[in-house]
Amino acid sequence: MSTNVLTRRPAVRSLLAENGALGALIVLAVALSLLSPDFLTVTNLLNVGVQAAVTAILAFGATFVIITAGIDLSVGAVAALSAIVLAWTATEAGLPWPVATVVALVVGLACGLVNAALIAYGKLPPFIATLAMLGVARGLALVVSQGSPITMPDAVSHLGDTIGGYLPVPVLVMALMGIIAAVILNRTYPGRAMYAIGGNEEAARLSGIAVNRQKLVTYALSGVFAAVAGIVLASRLASAQPQAASGYELDAIAAVVIGGASLSGGKGRAFGTLVGALILAVLRNGLNLLSVSSFWQQVVIGVVIALAVLLDTLRRRGAN
Amino acid sequence: MNGAEEILRVEGLGKTFPGVVALDGVDFDLRAGEVHVLLGENGAGKSTLIKMLSGAYQPDAGRILLDGSPVHIRTAAEARRLGIATIYQEFNLVPQLTVAENLALGRPPRRFGFVDTRRMHDQARELLDRVGIDVDPRARVAELGIARMQMVEIAKALALDARVLIMDEPTAVLTTGEVERLFTMVRQLRDRGVAIVFITHHLEEIARLGDRVTVLRDGRSVREVPATTPQDELVRLMVGRPIDQQYPRAAGDPGAPLLKVSGLTRAGAFAGVSFEIRAGEVVGLAGLVGAGRTEVARAVFGADPYDSGEVLMDGRPLPRTNVRAAMEAGLGLVPEDRKGQGLVLGADVAENLGLVTLSRSGRGGFVDRAGRRKEAGEVAGRLGVRMSNLGQEVRTLSGGNQQKIVIGKWLLADARVLILDEPTRGIDVGAKVEIYQLINSLTASGHAVLMISSDLPEILGMSDRVLVMARGRLVGELDAAQATQDAVMALAVTEVEETRVH
Numbered sequence: 059m060s061t062n063v064l065t066r067r068p069a070v071r072s073l074l075a076e077n078g079a080l081g082a083l084i085v086l087a088v089a090l091s092l093l094s095p096d097f098l099t100v101t102n103l104l105n106v107g108v109q110a111a112v113t114a115i116l117a118f119g120a121t122f123v124i125i126t127a128g129i130d131l132s133v134g135a136v137a138a139l140s141a142i143v144l145a146w147t148a149t150e151a152g153l154p155w156p157v158a159t160v161v162a163l164v165v166g167l168a169c170g171l172v173n174a175a176l177i178a179y180g181k182l183p184p185f186i187a188t189l190a191m192l193g194v195a196r197g198l199a200l201v202v203s204q205g206s207p208i209t210m211p212d213a214v215s216h217l218g219d220t221i222g223g224y225l226p227v228p229v230l231v232m233a234l235m236g237i238i239a240a241v242i243l244n245r246t247y248p249g250r251a252m253y254a255i256g257g258n259e260e261a262a263r264l265s266g267i268a269v270n271r272q273k274l275v276t277y278a279l280s281g282v283f284a285a286v287a288g289i290v291l292a293s294r295l296a297s298a299q300p301q302a303a304s305g306y307e308l309d310a311i312a313a314v315v316i317g318g319a320s321l322s323g324g325k326g327r328a329f330g331t332l333v334g335a336l337i338l339a340v341l342r343n344g345l346n347l348l349s350v351s352s353f354w355q356q357v358v359i360g361v362v363i364a365l366a367v368l369l370d371t372l373r374r375r376g377a378n
Numbered sequence: 379m380n381g382a383e384e385i386l387r388v389e390g391l392g393k394t395f396p397g398v399v400a401l402d403g404v405d406f407d408l409r410a411g412e413v414h415v416l417l418g419e420n421g422a423g424k425s426t427l428i429k430m431l432s433g434a435y436q437p438d439a440g441r442i443l444l445d446g447s448p449v450h451i452r453t454a455a456e457a458r459r460l461g462i463a464t465i466y467q468e469f470n471l472v473p474q475l476t477v478a479e480n481l482a483l484g485r486p487p488r489r490f491g492f493v494d495t496r497r498m499h500d501q502a503r504e505l506l507d508r509v510g511i512d513v514d515p516r517a518r519v520a521e522l523g524i525a526r527m528q529m530v531e532i533a534k535a536l537a538l539d540a541r542v543l544i545m546d547e548p549t550a551v552l553t554t555g556e557v558e559r560l561f562t563m564v565r566q567l568r569d570r571g572v573a574i575v576f577i578t579h580h581l582e583e584i585a586r587l588g589d590r591v592t593v594l595r596d597g598r599s600v601r602e603v604p605a606t607t608p609q610d611e612l613v614r615l616m617v618g619r620p621i622d623q624q625y626p627r628a629a630g631d632p633g634a635p636l637l638k639v640s641g642l643t644r645a646g647a648f649a650g651v652s653f654e655i656r657a658g659e660v661v662g663l664a665g666l667v668g669a670g671r672t673e674v675a676r677a678v679f680g681a682d683p684y685d686s687g688e689v690l691m692d693g694r695p696l697p698r699t700n701v702r703a704a705m706e707a708g709l710g711l712v713p714e715d716r717k718g719q720g721l722v723l724g725a726d727v728a729e730n731l732g733l734v735t736l737s738r739s740g741r742g743g744f745v746d747r748a749g750r751r752k753e754a755g756e757v758a759g760r761l762g763v764r765m766s767n768l769g770q771e772v773r774t775l776s777g778g779n780q781q782k783i784v785i786g787k788w789l790l791a792d793a794r795v796l797i798l799d800e801p802t803r804g805i806d807v808g809a810k811v812e813i814y815q816l817i818n819s820l821t822a823s824g825h826a827v828l829m830i831s832s833d834l835p836e837i838l839g840m841s842d843r844v845l846v847m848a849r850g851r852l853v854g855e856l857d858a859a860q861a862t863q864d865a866v867m868a869l870a871v872t873e874v875e876e877t878r879v880h
């Protein structure tokens with residue numbers, strides 16, 4: 059009957075369309091557990107979680123930006139700068155670590171606000187504004203640290219530890235930031251406004267959404283998420299390094315896009331981004347377990363990113 | 379010319395989208411040298427049908443015959459090769475490119491391998507002359523108003539010299555003058571033997587231009603009748619019931635002034651525009667395309683800047699270019715270009731309907747999702763939006779139903795002065811009456827409406843007062859009794875002649 063065709067096919071299709079990346083992650087995990095006996099162990103999986111955490115937190119921030127049809131290339135550099143500032147204020151300036159942490163988050167926020175001001179009021183293309191910020195933040199990280207790593211305060215370094223000896227704190231922070239991102243996107247005014255702005259900025263403006271103000275919120279969030287990612291990374295390494303997180307912005311963008319967001323805006327979800335970040339981490343982990351050379355790893359990851367997005371595009375076209 | 383020669387035939391055509399049967403067995407044939415009108419309610423399947431003739435969609439069932447033999451039209455290029463040109467309901471112009479570049483898109487004239495700009499502009503000018511609009515070929519399409527875009531779109535289709543020309547609601551955004559010009563062109567093409575498919579919701583156009591009419595209802599072709607069929611009969615075939623009153627305006631006594639505009643001026647667009655709108659009024663704003671009506675509306679609403687003058691709501695001046703402030707003061711604007719300015723096409727029906735009220739629907743910092751959905755469902759029901767559910771992407775709604783969404787989101791906002799720019803563009807006769815009823819209930823509750831429309835009968839039928847603009851100036855005001863088609867047109871053109879003389 060025609061009703062069957064109507065109800066069944068779209069159900070399967072929309073399941074695929076919603077969770078395409080999740081399907082890819084499952085396939086990848088199954089393949090790797092068949093190929094390597096070490097993959098499907100608790101220790102290794104938690105390890106993957108830790109590997110994914112920094113990228114995922116950066117990527118949650120990037121999700122906000124990409125949904126508004128923008129781009130933020132500065133997140134890796136802002137992460138490094140925030141971590142350096144934390145370590146410096148706590149050790150060199152001798153402030154208590156909670157104050158230092160707040161200062162670091164404020165630095166991330168400030169970088170985001172500067173990006174947003176350049177984009178919203180200076181009308182710079184996001185690519186250019188955040189590329190400039192990438193240079194500035196990285197440079198400042200080098201200036202403050204005078205080019206060498208700074209030890210993180212002990213209290214903050216515990217962020218890199220585990221709870222009860224097995225549950226890594228970075229994974230918890232990742233989950234927490236993911237939930238915050240999801241709630242902001244789905245349940246708050248700024249979140250819904252991001253989708254509208256990315257979908258059709260003019261329609262959003264004529265519907266009374268204060269587009270410039272919402273862009274400030276968007277890039278500020280991206281900056282704060284970057285600062286959190288930087289702190290998590292530095293605590294894992296027990297020291298803040300000025301060159302840390304170089305190139306992570308591209309991983310973050312890749313995770314967001316693999317997770318189903320569109321660079322042309324209006325689409326994207328926190329859960330998809332999490333899956334995207336996990337795909338990247340699982341892939342790296344698996345290739346390591348299979349002792350693939352790091353040169354080939356880059357090739358494989360490049361191909362996988364292209365394939366993931368290609369599949370997504372094809373699926374969407376099929377759905378039309 | 380042999381008028382009986384059949385070019386195109388469609389048999390049992392069907393098309394299903396996820397959750398919707400858009401076409402469910404359509405038969406239709408097209409002869410050389412005829413204008414064949416497709417008539418049907420919003421969402422009946424007209425656009426879907428022609429998209430299968432132009433290669434945009436593939437049918438799931440049935441077949442298409444061209445000159446008696448079955449064809450599979452897989453791409454737009456293939457349709458073009460078969461001699462089928464299409465003017466879509468939604469524009470297909472590249473806004474960032476110039477008019478000339480758009481007209482030559484895909485096949486620009488070349489010299490030594492480079493684009494021959496001079497020849498491209500000459501060809502563009504020739505085409506623009508043929509459709510009779512005064513547009514600089516070097517102007518960017520994004521800068522044109524919606525009516526001029528439509529004329530460029532028509533010129534683009536003419537450039538193809540097709541045997542079959544399909545026009546999906548070309549007159550929806552045109553004013554009387556342009557419609558006349560378009561009709562002259564269509565008649566010339568028809569006399570040269572071109573077969574024309576014409577979609578319109580303006581019933582009076584059918585008898586004037588058409589030869590035959592195929593009526594679609596719920597994805598099926600229900601009847602084929604001659605274009606001379608009386609309008610009442612057409613409505614009955616299309617909607618399934620008669621409509622007794624096309625313009626059910628119930629005017630009350632105007633109350634206190636709500637919106638006051640004085641001396642509004644922007645160089646090159648409009649000058650010295652002053653008017654007042656009182657509670658309970660429907661004020662029509664008439665004029666030719668390019669008269670500056672939309673520009674004034676947008677400036678009043680804060681969407682665009684102005685150089686001098688003042689906009690007052692309840693006696694308090696509104697800041698310039700501040701949509702939010704205008705909204706908070708109780709102004710609303712349904713923009714003319716639903717695709718570019720009214721809708722987030724990739725978002726669903728509920729999201730779009732709740733866009734204007736988004737900032738108000740908070741509950742403890744969080745958006746009240748259930749409440750928004752409920753409101754959206756109610757307004758969609760009131761407007762009779764045809765959709766599979768509130769989660770349907772607006773992109774996939776029919777043109778008329780998209781328009782209902784743009785109106786709906788402003789109904790939810792409950793603006794005290796609602797500016798409607800071409801509100802019934804693309805809306806079928808039955809649904810138009812529903813919208814007029816809604817306008818009546820708005821004004822009955824003390825709200826006011828400023829209505830811009832290129833559909834003069836609509837302006838005359840629904841307005842308590844008509845303002846006429848020409849060349850950026852307000853040239854006259856007529857009350858309902860004085861406002862006739864001739865009186866409005868006389869005002870709309872005289873000033874144009876005068877400014878030309880100067």
Ligand SMILES: Nc1ncnc2c1ncn2[C@@H]1O[C@H](COP(=O)(O)OP(=O)(O)OP(=O)(O)O)[C@@H](O)[C@H]1O
Pocket residue numbers: 378395396398399400418419420421422423424425426427467764765774775776777778779804806
């Ligand atoms: N891509 C699509 N996906 C899902 N549904 C679609 C799609 N395209 C069209 N539809 C549905 O098919 C039906 C017919 O739409 P169509 O655009 O053909 O109507 P129409 O007769 O042209 O109406 P209008 O007068 O409003 O332009 C509508 O219910 C519409 O929602």
Ligand SMILES: [Mg+2]
Pocket residue numbers: 424425426467546776777778
């Ligand atoms: Mg249509």
